[in-house]
Amino acid sequence: MKAWDAIVIGGGHNGLVNACYLQRAGLDVLVVEKNDWVGGAATSRELTPGFLYSNCSYVCSLFRPEIMRDLELPRFGLQVISYEGGAVFTRDGDYLANYRDHDAHRREFARFSKRDAEAYDRYSRDVTRQCRFIQPLLMRTAPDPTSLKPRDLGELLYLGKKFADLSSEEMALTLRFWTMSISEFLDEYFETDVIKANFALSGIIGTALGPMSPGTAYVLLHHYMGEVDGSVGAWGYARGGMGAITKALAASFKASGGTIRTGAEVDHVLVHGGKAKGVVLAGGEEVYGKLVVSNADVKRTFLKLVEEKELPDIFLRRVKNFKIRGSSGKVNIALDSLPEFPALPKDSPVYRGDMHFTDSIERMERAYDDWKAGRWSADPFLDMVIPTTLDPTMAPPGKHFMSCFVQYAPPRIAGREWTDADRDGFAESVIAQIAEYSPGFRDRIVHMEVRTPREIEAEVGLTEGNIFQGELTFDQLLFNRPVPGYAQYRSPLSGLYMCGSSTHPGGGVMGAPGRNAAAEILRDLAKSTSHMSPAHDVI
Amino acid sequence: MTSQLDNAARTLAQSHFRTLRLGTPFQPRIDALAKTQDWYNWAGYRAPHSLWDEELEYFAIRSQAALFDISPMTKYRIEGQDAEAFLDRVTLRDVTKLRSGRVQYTAWCDDEGFVLDDGTLFRLSPTRFRLCSQERHLPWLLDSALGFDVIVEEETEAVAGLAMQGPTSFAVLRDAGFAGVEKLKIFDLAEFPHDGGTIVISRTGFTGDLGYELFVLADKALSLWDRLMTAGELRGVRAIGYNALNRARLEAGLIVANADFTTAEHAIRTDRLRMPDEIGLGFMIDPEKGHFNGRRAILEARAKRKLRHVLVGLEIEGNIPAEHAIVYHKKSQEVGLVSAAMWSPMAKRNIAIASLARPYGDTMVEDLWVEIYAMRELQYQKLMKRAKVMARPFIKLDRRTANPPADF
Incomplete structure (x- = not known):
């Protein structure tokens, strides 16, 4: 029976990135995907005729340009379009916009506080400095600090030197950044509630922490270190929805000779003598591979796909304790016309950016309080975009697709499973909030898809629906991601690798985990990585 | 000391997004003279690189009188019983020696002794100052003002400014009727009546030539422009753009923030930070005066030869x-x-x-x-x-x- 050189479990973006690099290195690679489509959490789905939904992830910034280039994704249809900023609506009928133009941005902030308007440059400088420190680490395997291997020592030295090169002021800021709450961090720069709320949202998106929880300042950084074509911190829409990324990856993979099997759910990894030998599909079919790479999160991989007895105790315990908490949901809406927001001038560019309704950190924290009590937030935090204002491919002319990322949504409701009634109640909290700022909004709705952590886990396979495959807190980053001793994409089982966002450098449709894992696999196979571009210089 | 604005003013200001480059209070006159239509973005304002001929504009500075709109320059009003003590604390030079009616070219640093900006400090009265600079510093000024009886107010849009530079600039001002302007020595300033109000004229400039700077409330800006142009017609007054001024300032050996050095709040790369001694501003440092921002770091760098x-x-x-x-x-x-x-x-x-x-x-x-x-x-x-x-x-x-x- 055929034994593939590598089997990748899961056709999410990291699985596909990994598969592409391995295939291009000359391996014969099979991707097995449980759904009838590829994409994982980076998909575009036509759930109602004429409308494409980016039904999980919805905006793009972190996906590494080196990967787009290496895998020729533009040739396979990938375009990323920068968008125009956004706004936070305030309860008094106004809004605070983010404009791309530096001076418009300042004047907008000055509407609320002249002081905060002039504080932005220093804030931006400090965040940029931190991003520049982190960025070069994304496309490198994190060193194992307990290892004495020359390579690990070299990488540790690199990390140490980068840190030592910081001025004492920067070093202090770096440590604070990695441990502070976003709320406290912002207090050092700004005085106005809505301006702080405007920046704080990047610190909580996708995480089961509130803006006052330590560690959220780093989450903000994670959202700033991306780019759109060299414009660092910018976010864009993938033309055709986020599925355009995985569609291009799949096409690139197939063009280089790779094979994808959809509708092929893995039941478990085939292990023999402590070594991964392939996978067993849900129907019982055995597929053999010389090595297996899991794009699934670390909990799903080791608690569901591998038998416990095959794994060391400590590893297993750490995997069980890995924080991968459901905190968010998604409401995807097809609209028969562009919603109006009376607070916004009709010609405002904000329509083409991200919109929010939570105008104070306190409201965000209150929303988080609901999560702690096991309820969805009565007054949720929304990250809302209408990509069809810039992308003509996702809805018929004049009609629109709206994506609402919603926080907070607990993995379980007061200790029990989500029900359909809960899901409807959750959706209503979202629609009610939008309708408050957009009269007539309900009448424009053609179709709606509501995804609580229950639906996201069931369809995409993300444990608890956590979008990052694990919290981005400092205890779960770098050489501690996913667990100490296994941060280099290998697992306790020989021949079984990890390539999902549970691994360094984490989630956000970055592709770096898939790429870095491929580099480690090829190193183990003593194969060339010359087809992998090194990370772009940060100068 | 709140800087929160009220609701109605806030809503009124929403429409700024439609005009990314503002006009200054002089814009109608400048637009009328802008034959080259060669604009650049100066701190969010539409400012001319040149108006009709960059070289001839330069020679207008050196031979006649040139009028250059400096309204986009950042301006702060600093006023109060402790204004002198406050400014002495935050700027490099000895402000107690700056008499009322005088101007200092100065600079200010962060706690590490790195230059935040250079600029001009106008002492309008014993308790009232105007600080002009390239970059914006309101949070830093407000934070530094804690414990001082002083008001810091950003007045960039409220106050328009004109530089009148060149050999005939004095004659133009005199002919325009600013009686007593002949008494101004270099770095002097005085108030003069204009159009029912007053303006401030200082004998300062950025050209190394005879010249003056005029500050006027925005609503009297156009009448001031017209007054100068009418009076100056026979003395060759011409409006100019930045390129001509930039030539003159280089001959005068003057530096421009974020052109000749990177200001501390904008330097992403920390090796770009500069102490005053590293950008030719060491002469401003007065170790004999009391404590000022960055003093310890600056003196230590001097002593340990870390410059x-x-x-x-x-x-x-x-x-x-x-x-x-x-x-x-x-x-x-x-x-x-x-x-x-x-x-x-x-x-x-x-x-x-x-x-x-x-x-x-x-x-x-x-x-x-x-x-x-x-x-x-x-x-x-x-x-x-x-x-x-x-x-x-x-x-x-x-x-x-x-x-x-x-x-x-």
Whole structure:
């Protein structure tokens, strides 16, 4: 029976990135995907005729340009379009916009506080400095600090030197950044509630922490270190929805000779003598591979796909304790016309950016309080975009697709499973909030898809629906991601690798985990990585 | 000391997004003269690079009188019982020695002694000052003001400014009826009646020439412009754009923030930070006065010889401007960068301002070269030219400081 050189479990973006690099290195690679489509959490789905939904992830910034280039994704249809900023609506009928133009941005902030308007440059400088420190680490395997291997020592030295090169002021800021709450961090720069709320949202998106929880300042950084074509911190829409990324990856993979099997759910990894030998599909079919790479999160991989007895105790315990908490949901809406927001001038560019309704950190924290009590937030935090204002491919002319990322949504409701009634109640909290700022909004709705952590886990396979495959807190980053001793994409089982966002450098449709894992696999196979571009210089 | 604005004013201001580049209060007059339509973005304002002919505009500065709109410059009103003590604490120079009716060219630093900006400090009364600068500093000023009885208010939009520079500038002001303007010595200021209100005229400028700066409330700006243009018609007054001014300032050896050095709140790369001694502003530091921001770090850097850079004037052989050229020692070792360069019509030399890594430019000034890439018809002519460190200003005009000022 055929034994593939590598089997990748899961056709999410990291699985596909990994598969592409391995295939291009000359391996014969099979991707097995449980759904009838590829994409994982980076998909575009036509759930109602004429409308494409980016039904999980919805905006793009972190996906590494080196990967787009290496895998020729533009040739396979990938375009990323920068968008125009956004706004936070305030309860008094106004809004605070983010404009791309530096001076418009300042004047907008000055509407609320002249002081905060002039504080932005220093804030931006400090965040940029931190991003520049982190960025070069994304496309490198994190060193194992307990290892004495020359390579690990070299990488540790690199990390140490980068840190030592910081001025004492920067070093202090770096440590604070990695441990502070976003709320406290912002207090050092700004005085106005809505301006702080405007920046704080990047610190909580996708995480089961509130803006006052330590560690959220780093989450903000994670959202700033991306780019759109060299414009660092910018976010864009993938033309055709986020599925355009995985569609291009799949096409690139197939063009280089790779094979994808959809509708092929893995039941478990085939292990023999402590070594991964392939996978067993849900129907019982055995597929053999010389090595297996899991794009699934670390909990799903080791608690569901591998038998416990095959794994060391400590590893297993750490995997069980890995924080991968459901905190968010998604409401995807097809609209028969562009919603109006009376607070916004009709010609405002904000329509083409991200919109929010939570105008104070306190409201965000209150929303988080609901999560702690096991309820969805009565007054949720929304990250809302209408990509069809810039992308003509996702809805018929004049009609629109709206994506609402919603926080907070607990993995379980007061200790029990989500029900359909809960899901409807959750959706209503979202629609009610939008309708408050957009009269007539309900009448424009053609179709709606509501995804609580229950639906996201069931369809995409993300444990608890956590979008990052694990919290981005400092205890779960770098050489501690996913667990100490296994941060280099290998697992306790020989021949079984990890390539999902549970691994360094984490989630956000970055592709770096898939790429870095491929580099480690090829190193183990003593194969060339010359087809992998090194990370772009940060100068 | 809140800077929160009220609701109605806030809503009214929403529409700014439709005009990304504002006009200044003088814009109607400038637009009417803008034959080249050559604009640039100065701090969010639509400002002219040139209006009709950049070279002739330069000669207007040096031969007649040139009118340049400085309204986009950032301005702060600093007022209160403790205003003097506050400014003495935050700026480098001794403000207790700045008399009412005088102007200081000064700079200010963060706690690490790195320059936040340079600018001009106008003492309008014993308790009232105006600080003008390139960049914005409101949070820093407000934070520094804690414990001082002082009000800090940003007044960039409220106050318009004009620079009137050149040999006939005094005569134009006198003919315009500003009685007593002849009494102004260099760095003096005084109030003068205008259009039912008052304006402030100072004998200051950015050209190294005889010249004045005029500050007026925005609603009286156009009448001031007209008054000067009418009075100056027979004395050759012309409006100019930035390129001409930039030439004049380089001849005067003056530096521009974020052109010749990077200001501390904008330097992403920490090795770009500069202490005053590293950008030629060491003369401002007064170790004898009381504590000021950055004092400890600056004095320590001096004592421990930790100053790593020096800003110098260069004379470069030949006549090809060396803009942004790399400076070498012995034609091989890279030691610095030219930040501004031109052929000086007044000095008849090829001049430049450069930042060098010490000891080059400081104790080692021999055997310096610049590599000029001159693009000529799609080919770089690469030139290696000798550079000589030269004291600034590159030109010294007696008429700048003559008392009383001459008619031309």
